[in-house]
Every structure is written in structure tokens, then in C-alpha cells.
Amino acid sequence: MMVNPHRGEVEISVNGKPYVARLSLGALATLEAKLGASSLTELIERFEEKSIRSLDVLALIEAGLSSGNWDGTAADLLHADVNGGPLGAARAAAQLLVRAFGDDA
Numbered sequence: 001m002m003v004n005p006h007r008g009e010v011e012i013s014v015n016g017k018p019y020v021a022r023l024s025l026g027a028l029a030t031l032e033a034k035l036g037a038s039s040l041t042e043l044i045e046r047f048e049e050k051s052i053r054s055l056d057v058l059a060l061i062e063a064g065l066s067s068g069n070w071d072g073t074a075a076d077l078l079h080a081d082v083n084g085g086p087l088g089a090a091r092a093a094a095q096l097l098v099r100a101f102g103d104d105a
Contacts, residue, residue, distance in 0.1 A: 008099040012065060012092045014072070014080050021064030021092070023100040031063040044101065047094055054086070060093035 001018050003009040008022040023031070028040060035056060037043045046052045061082055062074045082089040 005099055008096070009068070010064060010092055010095045010099055012061060012068075013083055014065070014070070014077070016081065019065055019070045020068040021061070021070070021096060022067050023060075023064055023096050024067040027063040027067040028100070031059055034059050040101075044097055047097060052090065052093075057086070057090050057093045060096055061089055064093075064096045 001011065001020065003011045003020050010021050011018050012021045013019070031037075032040055032043070035043060043056065046056060058074070058077055062077055065072065065077075083092045
């Protein structure tokens with residue numbers, strides 16, 4: 001599977017199966033509402049200040065996967081192995097944000 005970092009894509013594995021994930025505009029709007037963030041900047045600041053919650057990571061992963069080639073639900077992720085565990089999932093979530101908003105893909 002090939003991901004295109006210039007499109008903001010990130011490879012995320014769920015239970016060992018790789019998927020393409022990215023944060024589309026619709027996914028970002030849904031994410032902002034779901035997490036009760038006053039802005040996307042607030043969410044990004046949570047990562048930068050290392051005050052990210054597991055709920056934030058899970059919601060970011062779900063948003064990215066839903067904009068990619070995954071057809072699961074948030075419930076499917078609750079007990080799934082995402083990128084090898086919590087640290088891998090947090091790294092993937094951060095990478096989604098960097099690719100969506102960063103200068104360098």
C-alpha cells in the first residue's frame with residue numbers, strides 16, 4: 001500500500017491490517033465537534049503541550065481512517081491494536097495533524 005504524504009495521508013494499522021488515513025475537511029469538522037474543542041488550534045495545542053487525552057487520540061485515528069479506505073466505526077477501535085499500542089497510535093495521530101497542517105509532509 002502506498003500513502004501520499006502530500007495529500008496528508010498516513011498509514012495506520014488496525015489489528016495488523018494497514019489502512020490509508022487522512023484528515024479531510026469534513027473529518028476535521030466532525031472531530032472538532034466530537035471533542036468539544038473550541039477550534040482545531042486547541043486540539044493541536046493539546047498535542048504540542050503533551051496534554052493529549054486517549055479520547056483525543058482515538059477520535060483523531062477514527063477521523064483519519066474514516067477519510068481513508070477504512071469502513072469501521074469508533075466502537076471497532078476500542079479493543080483493537082492500533083499501530084502496535086497506545087504510543088504507536090499517539091504517534092500516528094500526531095502525524096495526521098502534522099500532515100494536515102504542517103509545512104513538511
